[in-house]
Amino acid sequence: MDMNVKKKLGLKEKYALMTRSLGWETSYEPMDAVFPQTRYEGIRIHDWDKWEDPFRLTMDAYWKYQAEKERKLYAIVDAYAQNNGHLGVTDARYINALKIFLSAVPSLEYNAHRGFARLGRELPGVGPQIACQMQAIDEIRHAQTQIHSLSNYNRFYNGFHDWKHMNDRLWYLSVPKSFFEDACTCGPFEFIIAIGFSFEYVLTNLVFVPFISGAAYNGDMGAMTFGFSAQSDEARHMTLGLEVIKFMLEQDPANLPIIQAWIDKWVWRGVRLLSIVAMLMDYMLPKRIMSWKEAWEVYFEENGMALFKDLARYGIKVPDCVELIKKEKDHLSHQAWNAFYTAGKMTNFHTWLPTEEEMDWLSSKYPDTFDRLYRPRFEHYREMEKQGKRFYNTTLPMLCQVCQIPMLFTEADDPTQISYRQVTHQGDKYHFCSDHCQHIFEREPDKYVEAWLPAHQIWQGNCFAEGADPGAPDFDPLKSVLDYWHLVYGRDNLDFEGSEDQKNFAAWRAQATRN
Amino acid sequence: MPVVAIAPYVGVPKDTVDRFHGNQLLYVGWDRHLMFYAPVCLCLPPAMTFGELVRGPLAEAWSVHPQWSSIDWSAVRWLRSGEAFDPDFERSLADNGIGHKEVLRLQTPGLEALPGAV
Ligand SMILES: [Fe+2]
Ligand SMILES: [Fe+2]
Numbered sequence: 001m002d003m004n005v006k007k008k009l010g011l012k013e014k015y016a017l018m019t020r021s022l023g024w025e026t027s028y029e030p031m032d033a034v035f036p037q038t039r040y041e042g043i044r045i046h047d048w049d050k051w052e053d054p055f056r057l058t059m060d061a062y063w064k065y066q067a068e069k070e071r072k073l074y075a076i077v078d079a080y081a082q083n084n085g086h087l088g089v090t091d092a093r094y095i096n097a098l099k100i101f102l103s104a105v106p107s108l109e110y111n112a113h114r115g116f117a118r119l120g121r122e123l124p125g126v127g128p129q130i131a132c133q134m135q136a137i138d139e140i141r142h143a144q145t146q147i148h149s150l151s152n153y154n155r156f157y158n159g160f161h162d163w164k165h166m167n168d169r170l171w172y173l174s175v176p177k178s179f180f181e182d183a184c185t186c187g188p189f190e191f192i193i194a195i196g197f198s199f200e201y202v203l204t205n206l207v208f209v210p211f212i213s214g215a216a217y218n219g220d221m222g223a224m225t226f227g228f229s230a231q232s233d234e235a236r237h238m239t240l241g242l243e244v245i246k247f248m249l250e251q252d253p254a255n256l257p258i259i260q261a262w263i264d265k266w267v268w269r270g271v272r273l274l275s276i277v278a279m280l281m282d283y284m285l286p287k288r289i290m291s292w293k294e295a296w297e298v299y300f301e302e303n304g305m306a307l308f309k310d311l312a313r314y315g316i317k318v319p320d321c322v323e324l325i326k327k328e329k330d331h332l333s334h335q336a337w338n339a340f341y342t343a344g345k346m347t348n349f350h351t352w353l354p355t356e357e358e359m360d361w362l363s364s365k366y367p368d369t370f371d372r373l374y375r376p377r378f379e380h381y382r383e384m385e386k387q388g389k390r391f392y393n394t395t396l397p398m399l400c401q402v403c404q405i406p407m408l409f410t411e412a413d414d415p416t417q418i419s420y421r422q423v424t425h426q427g428d429k430y431h432f433c434s435d436h437c438q439h440i441f442e443r444e445p446d447k448y449v450e451a452w453l454p455a456h457q458i459w460q461g462n463c464f465a466e467g468a469d470p471g472a473p474d475f476d477p478l479k480s481v482l483d484y485w486h487l488v489y490g491r492d493n494l495d496f497e498g499s500e501d502q503k504n505f506a507a508w509r510a511q512a513t514r515n
Numbered sequence: 516m517p518v519v520a521i522a523p524y525v526g527v528p529k530d531t532v533d534r535f536h537g538n539q540l541l542y543v544g545w546d547r548h549l550m551f552y553a554p555v556c557l558c559l560p561p562a563m564t565f566g567e568l569v570r571g572p573l574a575e576a577w578s579v580h581p582q583w584s585s586i587d588w589s590a591v592r593w594l595r596s597g598e599a600f601d602p603d604f605e606r607s608l609a610d611n612g613i614g615h616k617e618v619l620r621l622q623t624p625g626l627e628a629l630p631g632a633v
Contacts, residue, residue, distance in 0.1 A: 037521065339553065374631060380629075429596075431542065450528070459538070
């Protein structure tokens with residue numbers, strides 16, 4: 001028998017064989033039963049073959065690239081660990097930014113993996129299936145590399161010891177957790193608009209810059225390396241996010257209002273989530289890269305707007321919330337740090353007051369607001385510190401039902417007045433930080449009435465240490481809640497000044513630089 | 516639509532009053548006093564009097580503020596769900612029309628002047 005073996009397939013041919021021709025029309029079962037999740041959101045897709053693959057990558061090439069990335073990454077990370085690279089960071093305060101990162105981000109990556117794995121199964125087109133499968137593998141890789149890189153810090157510093165446990169329980173971590181659980185419980189199309197488009201495409205630089213450039217600026221080669229390695233997958237994710245939205249819009253004009261509502265919702269959800277990033281950029285990096293406000297202006301107001309201009313031909317409009325965000329950019333990071341500094345008994349990282357020099361930097365970056373509104377507040381706390389009464393809020397905060405952030409945001413035009421919104425739904429009151437969170441609730445109340453709000457769960461008695469007896473005469477509720485979080489009082493929390501981290505870092509650095 | 520779902524779905528509210536062991540949630544904020552970064556979330560018996568609320572949990576939360584002790588309680592303004600409200604300090608929360616998950620705001624005219632809205 002003659003075998004007509006070609007030595008090597010052309011790129012185009014290989015792509016066709018290894019992606020598109022892997023799909024088939026099912027015959028034992030109707031296609032609708034095989035792909036049951038694609039209709040209930042109201043999105044209409046008429047022809048999956050119209051999907052243009054933005055990157056003609058086949059699985060075999062994908063594995064080869066990714067394996068190479070992994071080899072390089074682990075070589076650098078392990079060398080960094082062996083050489084005690086952590087002692088080279090600018091200042092031990094910086095390490096607290098990593099505690100927030102590890103507490104929040106690997107779980108987001110893992111959930112992104114779950115979401116894209118589901119899409120890789122549920123989307124009927126082979127092109128998007130394979131793109132989503134690749135992204136699913138990327139995302140679990142990101143989670144793994146972050147956990148691996150940061151485990152090194154756990155050998156030396158407090159607060160890293162039980163990030164997964166804390167991610168499911170600790171009050172402020174319900175913000176990122178519920179954000180992603182909201183996305184994962186959406187239909188497949190909303191999920192990809194939420195994560196693939198709104199988060200990865202529109203907002204990704206605002207996460208990348210503070211954490212990864214922040215790491216580079218502050219001498220943290222370990223975090224910088226996994227950051228760049230993850231970022232190298234990002235171009236593919238962003239292209240997928242953009243392709244998917246264009247494809248959906250081109251398939252049917254009826255898709256436009258549905259997609260617009262999702263963009264409005266998820267840009268807002270994403271920006272609320274980034275409040276903590278804003279604070280990290282302005283307050284937690286000993287060596288600053290740029291202010292939150294500057295980052296917002298460059299990456300959203302310039303780049304993001306250019307994107308929306310591009311989508312205008314499909315009828316997509318800039319989300320309404322952008323007006324409010326523009327006003328909040330002068331306040332966000334200060335209000336968030338004010339909250340965490342004063343809630344410092346309940347955090348798995350240390351907090352501190354900005355130094356005089358840092359306050360001057362903040363005034364120069366926020367000339368309209370810092371000296372008028374925030375410097376006096378920090379000076380008041382400094383005065384209390386001097387009197388030996390470092391200020392801690394020990395009450396539980398009122399939370400927004402949707403974003404789950406404490407109600408710390410002020411009215412758009414009055415930065416001294418907390419913004420309150422409320423609705424009554426089926427006889428119960430619900431409260432929100434903003435019109436936008438309220439609207440999200442009103443569109444799907446049955447989803448958000450189920451929110452697991454940490455403050456309420458604590459009051460219901462669901463967050464005490466295992467075996468605790470709330471009726472016992474010596475029962476201390478705050479202590480019991482900290483135990484439930486696996487947070488060690490006096491070691492993981494409180495001010496940086498006087499912390500074990502501060503002392504250890506100073507001692508180890510002295511050892512490394514002197515005889 | 517109450518929720519976009521593959522099959523009809525009815526949400527089960529997580530914070531109904533029956534889950535708080537006879538108590539109810541109450542949120543209270545002190546307007547323009549932002550060293551308290553958010554309104555407090557309290558869980559109280561509905562039979563507690565308004566006076567006990569002020570002298571108990573609110574004092575505990577806020578008396579660290581330098582202005583707390585100078586508040587003239589006959590001159591303060593209260594808002595309940597955003598509307599002006601005149602509480603009776605001797606009567607219970609329930610009798611003052613304060614139900615589960617109500618939000619109160621305390622306004623102290625004349626005591627708003629600390630720089631930076633501390
Ligand atoms: Fe990722
Ligand atoms: Fe909110």
